[in-house]
Amino acid sequence: MPTTTKTSWLNSYTTKFGNDELFNSNNDVKGYWKKLFTSFDKLGESGLKGRQKDIDWLLLENGVTYNVYNDPKGMHRPWNLNVVPLVMHRSEWENVEEGLKQRAELLNLVLKDAYGERRLIKDGVIPHEVIYGHRGFLRQCSGIEYTTDKLLSIYSADLARGNDGRLWVVNDRTEAPSGMGYALENRSTTSRILPEMYTRMNVKRLSNFFKEFHQMLIDASPSKKDNPNIVILTPGSHNETYFEHAYMASFLGYPLVQGNDLVVRDGFLWMKSLQGLKRIDVVLRRVDDAFSDPLELREDSHLGVAGLLDVVRRKNISVINPVGSGVIENPGLIPFMPAIAKYFLNEDLILPQIASWWCGQEKEKSYVLQNLSNLVVKRIDRTNRESIYFGKFLTPNELESLKQQIIERPYRFVAQEQINFSTAPNLTQDALEPRNVVTRAFVIANGDHYGVMPGGLVRVAPDSKTVRVSNQRGGTSKDFWVVEDHPIKEDKNKNWEQKSSIAISGLDDLPSLTAENLYWAGRYVGRTLVNARFIRTVMRQMAMVQNRDEKPEAVKLQVLLKAVTHLTGTYPGFAEKPKEGPQAMENPYDEMLSVIRDQDRVGSLAHTIGMFSNSYYSIRNLWSSDMWRVFEDIQKLWQAFQADENPSILKILKVLNQLITRLIAFMGLIEESIMVQQGLLLYFIGLQLEQSMLTITKCRSLLAVKQETQVEYDILEYLLTSHESLNIYRYSYRSYIQLEHVVDLVILDVEYARSLTFLINRLQKDISRLPHSRKDQQLTSYQKYVFSAYSKLRLAESSKLCSLKSKDDVVREELDKLLGELSELLYKTSQSITGTYFNHTDRQTQMFTQSFPF
Known part of the structure; x- marks a missing residue:
C-alpha cells in the first residue's frame, strides 16, 4: 500500500489499485504530485470544490459540448473536465515522445506500402488478410501519389500505464483523429481556473504545437502557395465531436464546410460561395473514409464530395489525413508491429504494446479460444462501436456465440490481454477517488519528421468500477500537464509568422x-x-x-x-x-x-x-x-x-x-x-422576410373580415398588442383605436420599423447587396418580386383598403386582395433566393453498386 504523507488531500486518498499515477515503484508519492497537492491543500476542501464549480460553469458558458448518441438528456451534453489534472515530468515524457514519433513514422510507412508496393505482404511480414480483410482498405486509393512529405499527417495514440510502470499503446487513431480541440479547450480552462498552480508547476505550453499544426496545413498545399485556401470538412452538427470542429474552425480561422458546400469542376475542388466557386487547396477532413466520395465510395453518402478522389489523384488537393488511412487504425497490426519496426527501421519498438493475438493464425486462434474468458476481443476494424468483448463479463451463452463468430471468420478478430491500467485521482462530490485513465496523445507531420503535443486529452472512467474508458459511456476528462523543474519561458509573440487568407472575409467567401x-x-x-x-x-x-x-x-x-x-x-x-x-x-x-x-x-x-x-x-x-x-x-x-x-x-x-x-x-x-458582409446580411434577409410574411398572415386573419363594433375594437387592440405597437399607436394618434389608423401604422407607414412597408423596403435594400444583385443593371427575379410588393404598398390607400363595397359585405376585398398578393410575392421571393444561392441538389451516381459494411 502507498505510504502516507503530510499532505491532507493525500491522506484522504486511498486506492485499492497497485498502479496509480501518484506513486512510484517504491509506493512513494512522486515529487511533482506532492507539489500539486501542496497547492490543493492551500485551497482547502471548499476551495478546490469551488474551483471545480468554476470549471463546470466556464465550460457551460463557453458551450463546450460532446454529442452522446441516443441520450435521453439530449444530444449536446456539456463537456466534463475534472479539476485535478494528470501530471507527468518532462524526463518521462521525452521517452514517450520518441516512441510516438517512431510509431507515427512506422504507420506512415505501412500506409504508403498498403496502397503502394505492398512489400510487407509480399515479404511475409504481415498476412494479407490484416490489410485486405479490414473495411478501411479502399482499393480505389491504390497507387495514388501524394504531394506531402508524410502521407500520415496527423496521428493519435491512446496510451495507458501498464503494470510495469511504462506507458503502453492501447489504440492507434489515423482516419480522422479527434480530441485535439478538446485538449486545447481543457488547457484554456484549467489555466484560467488554476493560474497559480499552472505557473508554479512549470507546465509546458501548447502554443508551439498548434503553430506547427497551422504551418503543416499551409505546407500541405499542392501548389505550395503562401496563402492557400484551407477548409475543415465536417459531417455536420449531429456528429459526436461537432463542437471540436466548430472550435478549431473558429480558433484557426478556417471555413467550416459540409460536403454540399464543395464541388469538383475541371479536376479541382471548389467551395460554393454566394458569389460563385472558390478553389480549395487543403481539406482538413473529419468525415470517415468511406463517406468522403459518393462517386467512388459509398454512394449513399451525403457527407462527402463526388469526385474528391479524382482531384487527389491529379495532385490538385491535399486531404488531411488522406482517404483510406483508416486501414492502419487496425488492432490486427499490433501483433506484427515489432516485425514491421525491424523491417522498415531496423529498430525495436520504443513504446510497449498490449499482448495481442490475431486469430487468423491457427496457433493464435487456438490459444484465444481456450482462454477466451480471460481476454479482450476486438474486430480488426471498428465496424461496430460496441464490438469489444470483455471475456470475464460474458455469460456462457455469449462466450459460445463469440467463439462461433471467431471460428467462422477468424481473420476479423484480435484478442488482447486484459490489463489493469493505471488510475489517477479524480475529485468527486465527497473526496478524491482513483479512476482509470487513458491518455490520447497527438502527433503531426513537421516537414520530414514528426512533432508531438506536450500533453494531450485524458479520458477518465465514470466511476471506480468501470473498466472501459469512453466519453460515449459517461466518462469525463482531465487536462494533461507535462511539467519541468524550471520556469517555462513564455512565448511573447502571440502571432503566428505565416497566415493564410482563409478567413471568411466577405459574402464572396x-x-x-x-x-x-x-x-x-x-x-x-x-x-x-x-x-x-x-x-x-x-x-x-x-x-x-x-x-x-x-x-x-x-x-x-x-x-x-x-x-x-x-x-x-x-x-x-x-x-x-x-x-x-x-x-x-x-x-x-x-x-x-x-x-x-x-x-x-x-x-x-x-x-x-x-x-x-x-x-x-x-x-x-x-x-x-x-x-x-x-x-x-x-x-x-x-x-x-x-x-x-x-x-x-x-x-x-x-x-x-x-x-x-x-x-x-x-x-x-x-x-x-459577425459583420454584415461576413454573412449577417443573410440573417437580416431571412428575419425581415419572415417577419413580413407573418405580419401579412396576422393582418389578413384579423382585419380582412368585418366584425361588430366592440369585437372589432378588441381585435384591433389585440393586433397592436401582439405587434408591440399599442403604445406607439396611442402616442401617434391620441385617439380611440380605429381601423384606418391601424392599417396606416402596421401596414403602410414608411418610417415605423415594425410596419410591413418598412420591413419590405429594408428587405429590398438588403437583397440588393447580394452578389447576383450587383452584376448588372437588371433586377434579379427576387428583386422584382420585392420591388413589386413595395410598389403595391406605396400605391395603397388605407381608406380604400378599409372600405366595404356594400353594407351587406363582410370581407374587405381590397385589403384581402392586397395582402394575398403580397403573400404570394414574398413566397416567390423566398423560392427565388433559395434557388439562386442555396441549391445543394447536385447528385452523381455510380455505374456499379458497391458494398461497404457498416
Whole structure:
C-alpha cells in the first residue's frame, strides 16, 4: 500500500489499485504530485470544490459540448473536465515522445506500402488478410501519389500505464483523429481556473504545437502557395465531436464546410460561395473514409464530395489525413508491429504494446479460444462501436456465440490481454477517488519528421468500477500537464509568422451552406418571436375569459384562435372542422397546449424552437460566447417548461414572457458576432422576410373580415398588442383605436420599423447587396418580386383598403386582395433566393453498386 504523507488531500486518498499515477515503484508519492497537492491543500476542501464549480460553469458558458448518441438528456451534453489534472515530468515524457514519433513514422510507412508496393505482404511480414480483410482498405486509393512529405499527417495514440510502470499503446487513431480541440479547450480552462498552480508547476505550453499544426496545413498545399485556401470538412452538427470542429474552425480561422458546400469542376475542388466557386487547396477532413466520395465510395453518402478522389489523384488537393488511412487504425497490426519496426527501421519498438493475438493464425486462434474468458476481443476494424468483448463479463451463452463468430471468420478478430491500467485521482462530490485513465496523445507531420503535443486529452472512467474508458459511456476528462523543474519561458509573440487568407472575409467567401443556415436562423428566430408574442396575447385573453366565466365560443376569441392556426400553420386546428374527431373549438386549451408544446407538430412553437436551435447550432462557430449563454438560457427555460406535465395558463404566460425577453436579447447580440458582409446580411434577409410574411398572415386573419363594433375594437387592440405597437399607436394618434389608423401604422407607414412597408423596403435594400444583385443593371427575379410588393404598398390607400363595397359585405376585398398578393410575392421571393444561392441538389451516381459494411 502507498505510504502516507503530510499532505491532507493525500491522506484522504486511498486506492485499492497497485498502479496509480501518484506513486512510484517504491509506493512513494512522486515529487511533482506532492507539489500539486501542496497547492490543493492551500485551497482547502471548499476551495478546490469551488474551483471545480468554476470549471463546470466556464465550460457551460463557453458551450463546450460532446454529442452522446441516443441520450435521453439530449444530444449536446456539456463537456466534463475534472479539476485535478494528470501530471507527468518532462524526463518521462521525452521517452514517450520518441516512441510516438517512431510509431507515427512506422504507420506512415505501412500506409504508403498498403496502397503502394505492398512489400510487407509480399515479404511475409504481415498476412494479407490484416490489410485486405479490414473495411478501411479502399482499393480505389491504390497507387495514388501524394504531394506531402508524410502521407500520415496527423496521428493519435491512446496510451495507458501498464503494470510495469511504462506507458503502453492501447489504440492507434489515423482516419480522422479527434480530441485535439478538446485538449486545447481543457488547457484554456484549467489555466484560467488554476493560474497559480499552472505557473508554479512549470507546465509546458501548447502554443508551439498548434503553430506547427497551422504551418503543416499551409505546407500541405499542392501548389505550395503562401496563402492557400484551407477548409475543415465536417459531417455536420449531429456528429459526436461537432463542437471540436466548430472550435478549431473558429480558433484557426478556417471555413467550416459540409460536403454540399464543395464541388469538383475541371479536376479541382471548389467551395460554393454566394458569389460563385472558390478553389480549395487543403481539406482538413473529419468525415470517415468511406463517406468522403459518393462517386467512388459509398454512394449513399451525403457527407462527402463526388469526385474528391479524382482531384487527389491529379495532385490538385491535399486531404488531411488522406482517404483510406483508416486501414492502419487496425488492432490486427499490433501483433506484427515489432516485425514491421525491424523491417522498415531496423529498430525495436520504443513504446510497449498490449499482448495481442490475431486469430487468423491457427496457433493464435487456438490459444484465444481456450482462454477466451480471460481476454479482450476486438474486430480488426471498428465496424461496430460496441464490438469489444470483455471475456470475464460474458455469460456462457455469449462466450459460445463469440467463439462461433471467431471460428467462422477468424481473420476479423484480435484478442488482447486484459490489463489493469493505471488510475489517477479524480475529485468527486465527497473526496478524491482513483479512476482509470487513458491518455490520447497527438502527433503531426513537421516537414520530414514528426512533432508531438506536450500533453494531450485524458479520458477518465465514470466511476471506480468501470473498466472501459469512453466519453460515449459517461466518462469525463482531465487536462494533461507535462511539467519541468524550471520556469517555462513564455512565448511573447502571440502571432503566428505565416497566415493564410482563409478567413471568411466577405459574402464572396461565405460557404453556401453556412449562408443558408444564416438565412434560416433569421427566419426561425423571427418566426419564434412573432408566434410567441401572438400566442401570449391569445393566452392572456383565454385567462380573462376563464376568470370572467365567459363562454369560450365568444366571437373575438374565436377570431384569435383561428388566427393562431393560420399564423403557425398547424392545420386543421381552429381554422376548419376536422372530418373525424372532436373540434378544436370545443376544448381550446388542449389545442393551444398542443400548438405550444408538441415538438412533433410542424408549426408548433416547440417545433419552431427546435428548428431555430438546429440552425443556430449548425453555425455556432460564428457566434459569440454571449450569444451562446443566451441560447443556453433559452434551451434550459424551454426544457424545464416541457417537463411540467400540466402547466397552468399563468405558468404558460410566465414562460412566454421569459422566452420573448431572451429572444430579444439573442437578436440584439447577433450584430456583435459577425459583420454584415461576413454573412449577417443573410440573417437580416431571412428575419425581415419572415417577419413580413407573418405580419401579412396576422393582418389578413384579423382585419380582412368585418366584425361588430366592440369585437372589432378588441381585435384591433389585440393586433397592436401582439405587434408591440399599442403604445406607439396611442402616442401617434391620441385617439380611440380605429381601423384606418391601424392599417396606416402596421401596414403602410414608411418610417415605423415594425410596419410591413418598412420591413419590405429594408428587405429590398438588403437583397440588393447580394452578389447576383450587383452584376448588372437588371433586377434579379427576387428583386422584382420585392420591388413589386413595395410598389403595391406605396400605391395603397388605407381608406380604400378599409372600405366595404356594400353594407351587406363582410370581407374587405381590397385589403384581402392586397395582402394575398403580397403573400404570394414574398413566397416567390423566398423560392427565388433559395434557388439562386442555396441549391445543394447536385447528385452523381455510380455505374456499379458497391458494398461497404457498416
